[in-house]
Amino acid sequence: xxxxxxxxxxxxxxxPSAARSAALRRAADAAGRLGMLVFLAMVVxxxxxxxxxxxxxxxxxxxxAVTALANGRRGTGAGGAPGARPLAVAPPxxxxxxxxxxxxxxxxxxxxxxxxxxxxxxxxxxPEPGARPAFGWWPVARxxxxxxxxxxxxTAVADATVVRADDRQRDHLSRTSWLALxxxxxxxxxxxxxxxxxxxxxxxxxxxxxxxxYALYAxxxxxxxxxRPGDRVRAGQVLGACGNSGNSTEPHVHFxxxxxxxxxxxxxxxxxxxxxxxxxxxxxFEAGPxxxxxxxxGPxxxxxxxPGDPRPDVSGAA
Numbered sequence: 001x002x003x004x005x006x007x008x009x010x011x012x013x014x015x016p017s018a019a020r021s022a023a024l025r026r027a028a029d030a031a032g033r034l035g036m037l038v039f040l041a042m043v044v045x046x047x048x049x050x051x052x053x054x055x056x057x058x059x060x061x062x063x064x065a066v067t068a069l070a071n072g073r074r075g076t077g078a079g080g081a082p083g084a085r086p087l088a089v090a091p092p093x094x095x096x097x098x099x100x101x102x103x104x105x106x107x108x109x110x111x112x113x114x115x116x117x118x119x120x121x122x123x124x125x126x127p128e129p130g131a132r133p134a135f136g137w138w139p140v141a142r143x144x145x146x147x148x149x150x151x152x153x154x155t156a157v158a159d160a161t162v163v164r165a166d167d168r169q170r171d172h173l174s175r176t177s178w179l180a181l182x183x184x185x186x187x188x189x190x191x192x193x194x195x196x197x198x199x200x201x202x203x204x205x206x207x208x209x210x211x212x213x214y215a216l217y218a219x220x221x222x223x224x225x226x227x228r229p230g231d232r233v234r235a236g237q238v239l240g241a242c243g244n245s246g247n248s249t250e251p252h253v254h255f256x257x258x259x260x261x262x263x264x265x266x267x268x269x270x271x272x273x274x275x276x277x278x279x280x281x282x283x284x285f286e287a288g289p290x291x292x293x294x295x296x297x298g299p300x301x302x303x304x305x306x307p308g309d310p311r312p313d314v315s316g317a318a
Contacts, residue, residue, distance in 0.1 A: 086270035086278070089157035089209070090235050091287040092217060092255045093242075097149075098126045099279035100252070103270065115197050116216065116258030118268025123253040125149035125242070126284050133176060133250075141173035144244040150251035151224075152242045154217050155289070156207060156233040163214070163261040164206035166198065167225040167240065175249040197263045201254070202246020205239050206261050213269060214261050218254035219246050236289050 042056040100122040103109040108118045124132060125148040133146055144150045150171075175181050193200065203220035205227065221243030227233060244251040258266035272278055279285045 084270055086272040087209075087213060087257060088272050088274060089215070089257075090155070091273040091276060092154055092157050092215075093123060093125075093152065093253055094155065094287050094289050095152065096126050096128075096284060096286050097123045097253075098132075098282065098284045099123060100281060102279060102281045102283075104278040104280045108268070113268065115200060115263040116256055116260075116266030116268045118256075119270045120254060120256035120268065121278070123149075123255065124250065125152055133174075135176045137177055137179070140177045140179050142176060142250075143173065144171045144251050147174065147244075147251040149242045149253065150244065151221060152253075153238045154205075154220065154240050154242060154253065156235055156237045156239055157215050157255075158207070158209050158235050160207035160209045160215065160233055162205060162227045162229050162231045162233060162239075163208045164204065165225050165228055166205075167203040167220055167223055169198075169203050169222060169245040171222050171244040171251070172248075174244065174251075181249065200247045201263060202248060203240075203243060204246075206263075207233065207239075208261060209257075212259055214258050214266070216254075216256050216258060216263060218256075219243055219248045219252060221245070221251075 042051055045051055046053070046056055101109050102121050103119040109120050110117045126132060127148050131148045133142055201216070201218035203222060203225070204216060204218045205220060205225055206217075207215040209215055217239065219242070221241040222245060224241035224243065225239065227239050233239065242251055242253050248254075257269040257271045259269060260266045273287070276285050276287065
């Protein structure tokens with residue numbers, strides 16, 4: 001399926017500086033990548049010209065500083081602020097899964113607020129104990145098909161509109177050995193960072209849930225998306241399949257809620273799943289199918305919950 005997208009519907013009411021903030025974030029991200037590129041060029045150039053060793057680290061330090069400053073300012077909006085009420089949605093998968101890098105254990109869950117990941121979670125399929133290949137020294141890499149998560153369906157967490165859909169990137173071999181993990185962190189990860197959000201999250205789909213809330217599914221399987229931008233989907237509808245594209249060690253589902261349809265400028269939003277909550281790191285859970293919500297005329301995003309209803313609900317799941 002070709003890579004296509006539609007413009008995000010814009011920041012929700014009450015954020016008058018959203019456009020300016022988004023522009024600053026894009027500029028900061030571009031400056032950070034440029035600094036890293038200059039650093040790499042100077043490292044290579046130092047073998048052919050007399051470049052002082054200390055000077056090569058200046059663009060690297062500036063890149064890290066700019067990136068840290070940009071990420072430090074994320075999550076300061078109303079929706080992404082600490083203590084924000086989680087949004088109740090259906091889980092993005094069905095079956096037996098294990099949670100990794102969970103916001104139930106730390107925030108930001110992935111060690112960064114970049115790309116709206118503040119409250120993101122990773123899921124690996126665990127249909128039965130021992131079904132998932134173990135991490136170790138050998139083999140150096142495995143085929144994606146060796147992992148039970150690969151090809152598992154991804155389902156809509158709520159009634160929503162598709163705003164981004166990209167499934168052209170390849171599913172690569174796993175990085176589930178010490179050698180492969182070193183390659184990922186020391187080489188591949190750096191190159192992907194220079195490529196921006198698309199190279200990091202890989203194939204992906206973004207849903208507009210309404211009310212300034214968007215759901216991102218990352219590392220989707222190549223060619224698996226069954227939806228296009230502009231499509232309306234129902235809770236529980238299959239969107240595509242779990243893959244191993246982008247900055248990924250093995251086939252898994254990366255799921256997050258965020259404030260805009262563009263991960264480059266989004267803040268993360270907290271979530272909770274019906275009947276599950278937010279599983280902790282290493283917790284195995286069973287997810288049942290979501291049920292479509294009855295027709296409605298308003299946005300999918302519910303009004304803030306009152307004291308007797310602590311979690312807003314947009315999924316329509318029972």
